[in-house]
Amino acid sequence: MMDFIGSNMAPIMFGSLIVFLLFGYSVAFSLGACGLFFGIVGVEMGLMPQTLLQALPLRIFGIMQNDTLLAIPFFTLMGLILERSGMAEDLLDTIGQLFGPIRGGLAYAVIFVGAMLAATTGVVAASVISMGLISLPIMLRYGYDRRLSSGVIAASGTLAQIIPPSLVLIILADQLGRSVGDLYKGAFIPGFVLTGLYVLYVLAVTFFRPNWAPALPAEARTIREDSGSAGLRSLGVLMVLSVAAALVFAKTRPDSTPTDELIVVSMCVGVGVAFLLAVGNRALKLGLLSRMAERVTFVLIPPLALIFLVLGTIFLGVATPTEGGAMGAVGALAMAVGRGRLDMPLLRQALDSTMKLACFVLFILIGSTVFSLSFQAVDGPKWVEHLLTSLPGGQLGFLIVVNILIFVLAFFLDFFELSFIVIPLIGPVAEKLGIDLVWFGVLLAINMQTSFMHPPFGFALFYLRSVAPTSDYTDKLTGKRIAKITTEQIYWGAVPFVIIQVVMVGLVIAFPSLVSTNLGKEATVDVDKAFQQMQMAPKERGSATEPASSPASAAGGAPDSQGRSDDDAMKSLLEGFKKDADKKP
Amino acid sequence: MATLLQLSRLIDRFSEFIGRWVAWLVLAAVLISAINAAVRKGFNTSSNAYLEIQWYLFAAVFLLAAGYTMLRQGHVKIDVISGRFSKRTQIWIDIIGLAGFVLPLVYVVIHLSMPLVIRSYVMNEYSSNAGGLIRWPVFALLPAGFLLLGIQAVSELIKRVAFLKGLVPDPTEKPEGKTDEEQLAAFLLLKSEAAAREQAALAKKP
Numbered sequence: 001m002m003d004f005i006g007s008n009m010a011p012i013m014f015g016s017l018i019v020f021l022l023f024g025y026s027v028a029f030s031l032g033a034c035g036l037f038f039g040i041v042g043v044e045m046g047l048m049p050q051t052l053l054q055a056l057p058l059r060i061f062g063i064m065q066n067d068t069l070l071a072i073p074f075f076t077l078m079g080l081i082l083e084r085s086g087m088a089e090d091l092l093d094t095i096g097q098l099f100g101p102i103r104g105g106l107a108y109a110v111i112f113v114g115a116m117l118a119a120t121t122g123v124v125a126a127s128v129i130s131m132g133l134i135s136l137p138i139m140l141r142y143g144y145d146r147r148l149s150s151g152v153i154a155a156s157g158t159l160a161q162i163i164p165p166s167l168v169l170i171i172l173a174d175q176l177g178r179s180v181g182d183l184y185k186g187a188f189i190p191g192f193v194l195t196g197l198y199v200l201y202v203l204a205v206t207f208f209r210p211n212w213a214p215a216l217p218a219e220a221r222t223i224r225e226d227s228g229s230a231g232l233r234s235l236g237v238l239m240v241l242s243v244a245a246a247l248v249f250a251k252t253r254p255d256s257t258p259t260d261e262l263i264v265v266s267m268c269v270g271v272g273v274a275f276l277l278a279v280g281n282r283a284l285k286l287g288l289l290s291r292m293a294e295r296v297t298f299v300l301i302p303p304l305a306l307i308f309l310v311l312g313t314i315f316l317g318v319a320t321p322t323e324g325g326a327m328g329a330v331g332a333l334a335m336a337v338g339r340g341r342l343d344m345p346l347l348r349q350a351l352d353s354t355m356k357l358a359c360f361v362l363f364i365l366i367g368s369t370v371f372s373l374s375f376q377a378v379d380g381p382k383w384v385e386h387l388l389t390s391l392p393g394g395q396l397g398f399l400i401v402v403n404i405l406i407f408v409l410a411f412f413l414d415f416f417e418l419s420f421i422v423i424p425l426i427g428p429v430a431e432k433l434g435i436d437l438v439w440f441g442v443l444l445a446i447n448m449q450t451s452f453m454h455p456p457f458g459f460a461l462f463y464l465r466s467v468a469p470t471s472d473y474t475d476k477l478t479g480k481r482i483a484k485i486t487t488e489q490i491y492w493g494a495v496p497f498v499i500i501q502v503v504m505v506g507l508v509i510a511f512p513s514l515v516s517t518n519l520g521k522e523a524t525v526d527v528d529k530a531f532q533q534m535q536m537a538p539k540e541r542g543s544a545t546e547p548a549s550s551p552a553s554a555a556g557g558a559p560d561s562q563g564r565s566d567d568d569a570m571k572s573l574l575e576g577f578k579k580d581a582d583k584k585p
Numbered sequence: 586m587a588t589l590l591q592l593s594r595l596i597d598r599f600s601e602f603i604g605r606w607v608a609w610l611v612l613a614a615v616l617i618s619a620i621n622a623a624v625r626k627g628f629n630t631s632s633n634a635y636l637e638i639q640w641y642l643f644a645a646v647f648l649l650a651a652g653y654t655m656l657r658q659g660h661v662k663i664d665v666i667s668g669r670f671s672k673r674t675q676i677w678i679d680i681i682g683l684a685g686f687v688l689p690l691v692y693v694v695i696h697l698s699m700p701l702v703i704r705s706y707v708m709n710e711y712s713s714n715a716g717g718l719i720r721w722p723v724f725a726l727l728p729a730g731f732l733l734l735g736i737q738a739v740s741e742l743i744k745r746v747a748f749l750k751g752l753v754p755d756p757t758e759k760p761e762g763k764t765d766e767e768q769l770a771a772f773l774l775l776k777s778e779a780a781a782r783e784q785a786a787l788a789k790k791p
Contacts, residue, residue: 024667024675025682026660033686036693057698060727064644073611073646074618083769089777125766133773319622322639326618351608353765355650356659358611362647363660370690412665457665467770476781 009047010383013038013375017421027417028360031367039374048377059369063362067322068174073358074325075165078310079123080350081332085341087302088117088130094299096135097223098292100216101230104206106139107152107213108199114156115195118163120306120328124452128157128460132467140482141475142220145212148205150468150485151493154460155198155500158452161415162445163191165310165325168415171361172441175423180321181314186442186515190508194446197500223292231290238274238293246270259516264312271304306331361416368420381428388429395433396509402426403447403505410451414459418448439515443508450501455491464490586752589743596740597656603733604653607646614642633714641723648730652737658757672755676745679757683742691735695728702728 005012013034020034021027042048063069082088091113099105099112110131117127131153139149161168164184173180206213218230225231250266278297281289289297310328313319319327336342375381391397409418423444430440452460468485475482508514621635654660667678704710706721744756 021663022666023682024662024664024670024678025686026662028660029682029686029690032690033682036690053693053697056694057701057727060694060698061701061724064648064723064727065640067640070614070618070639070643073643074615077611077615084772086776089773089780126769129766129770130773133770134777318626323618323622326615327622329615330619347612348608349765349768351611352604354611355604355608355646356654356657358643359647359650359654360660363651363654412663414661416661417663463766466766 005045009038009042009378010375010380013378013380014383017371021417028363028367031364031421032370035367035369035371035374039370039377042374042377048374052373052377056370056373059373060366063365063369066174067320068170068180069362069365071165071170071180071322071325072167072361073354074322074329075121075167075170076123076357077350077354078325078329078332079121079126080353081329081336081342081346082117082121082306083123083126083130084346084350085332085336086339087120087335088113088127089134090299091116091303092131092134094223094295096138097221098235098296100138100142100220101218103210103215104202104213105215106135106142106144107148107202107205110135110152111156111195111198111202114153114159115163115191116300116303118159118161118166118191119311120303121160121165124157124160124460125463127160128154128463129467131157132464136464136468136485137475140469140485141478141480142216143211143214145205145209146485146489147493148202148212149493150464150490151495151497152198152202154453154458154464154490154494155497157460157463158449159191159195161449161452162187162194162442164188165314165321165328166445168419168445168448169441170321171416171419172423172445175419176427176437176441178437178441181317182438183441183445184311184314184321186438187445189516190442190446190504190514193507193514194500194504197504198497201496201500221292223295225290229290231292234288234290235293235296238277238289238297241277242270242274245273261316264308264315267304268308268312271301275301302335306335364416364420368424371421372424381425384425385429385432388426389433395435398429398433399435399443399509402430403443403509406444406447407450407502410448411454411457414451415448418451436512439508439512442515443505446501446508447505450498453494453498453501455494458494461490461494586747586750590747590752593740593743593747596736600652600656600733600737600740604650604656607649607653610642610646614639614646617642633712633716634718637712637714637718641718644723644726648726649733651730652733655734655737655741673749675757676748680742680745683738683745687738688735691731691738694731695735698724698727698731 016038017031017034020030023030036053039048039053043050043052092109095109095113096106099109102108114127114131117130136149136153140146160166164187166187169183169187170180173183202213221230223231246266246269249269250262253262253265274297278289278294280286282294306328309331310324313327314321314324333342336346372380388398388401391401393400406418406422409422413421427437427440431437450458452458455461465487468490469482471484473482473484474480617635618639621639624630667675670678702721702724705724710720712718712720741756744753747753748756
């Protein structure tokens, strides 16, 4: 009996962990208690060294010194301040009016604003609640399908998980030992592809089920010219002008400029042009721009300025993600003060919530550290590695099994728990199999996004439920009776988007280059290449990674130009700062 | 039991007090980090002290807030299974968790970390970075934070036992009555109603 326990300690411990977690007490302490229990038992049985637990305080000191995790409270605070600043409401209102009169327009507006909010903060709750309160009643008023409405709102809210800056990417970067900036860069394109898939889904719905997402009548627009026209032509002209300015600017950049820098800086130029025109038009009372054009410009400026302040500076390499988060938080505070939305109780509450979140997240990490200390002592990681590397199909088999595992676990665990408990176990195995960890991290982040959408425990669904009408009500504008949204409708609405998520995971596995992992010095390994290498020359894998990095580097800019472009980055930053200073009203 | 409940109330007030003040350290860390980033780029100067004080503050925030977070039920649980149990069973789970999980962990961490803190203090250890800060205060945060957690765990334990005896109302009810999300929803609804009224007033005027 004792022999059996001694030789199977790792699986026993893992099984016990599940029991401890499902027991239903706080995750952080259940993890810690499980680790402690086995640590003491192991030492008593002579399976572990006496000094095992001595390392614990040193490990916790290590967590305290972790610069990366410092970004968590910064981005959280930024999100909490922003959710009260009125930015989301303005965006939803204006973009909803803009897109409303086309078929499926309100759904597109929700997706667009969801992506926009996601790029400024990483808080799912705020997006879902804002959209549930503001867009959902309008969608119901004009007869949108209930499942489509609630699904699109919940899913667009979860975009905050994958589009940088997001908390899950910070934690994955920390757990996988990669830089947050690299994960942000890697997640950029998949985030937009995913947004595109949502749009495609809505488009498909408008073709096959036109009555699910009807176009709004023209009088639903309240932002109009005095003549009654919508003023779209002037918005179109303004858009063409700013896109042209951005393209012209992009052309004048040296070829060596990395793509992400090019996109960031050019977008700033385009937006700056639109903003200057709108301000000039208003200040000089030229009347050249329609109300809609002016409104759209002014409403888009605050989020775009914040995106530049945070993501722009991170991508340009000017700020670390932690600093970017801090600057974003200060920017959000400044904006909230500027709009007269920030008062003492709000600030207090935001700080309080930030502190509680940071505390519970870091305590889960402490708990999982205690667990992994004992788990390592019983050679647990080796057991997991053996289990996962013996799967048929090598890398692909591993990826499929891991993704199914995460997908299933996401029904019960949220991404904090997944990242701290599961990632430390599978990360090292992935690395041994030659999988690029940045790519792997982005893939897992897309998968973990489903943890917000899985019925019945998905948080996004839960938040939406809390703001969706629970009883029939009379619409104030039209005086019509509108039925409540049932919980079942919310669940069914999420299903197509969970499927889209699975499709996206498949896409990233099939086309690894979607995730730009070009980092200059780090070799990129995509699945196919690695397969070939493993078959051809197992011994020469180290040298064979050289050519593998070249296709990806073409997409992200040549590595050796990195040094030169730094100067450009500085210059464009200064320009950006100047522009930013102009922007601040 | 009455004395114990009094003790529990005292502890709750104490944790509340600590939580209220520690929250401001979040703001301090944000400001220092943002200013440090701007100054570093703008004037090309920086000091390790400013970098280090950021994680000192961060460590202070999450360690010292541990007790307060527990008071506010902020440490998340997986209630997939336990959510189906009766209230009393859930309280029993909490009691086992507090006495069997939290308190031993608190004891082990304090027991193991104190010698390191004392050694750091006696040796007057400084950070190895140029211009770095003195180390023992930040090391001391670890046992201090776990002590606060332990005290709060005792208070929670008292409250739960008292609940089982029918002496106090359900201690797992959130004290504010509303979750953060509910508060946000209420706030947004208020604002949008105000905006709608304004619009209606504007429309009537001409």
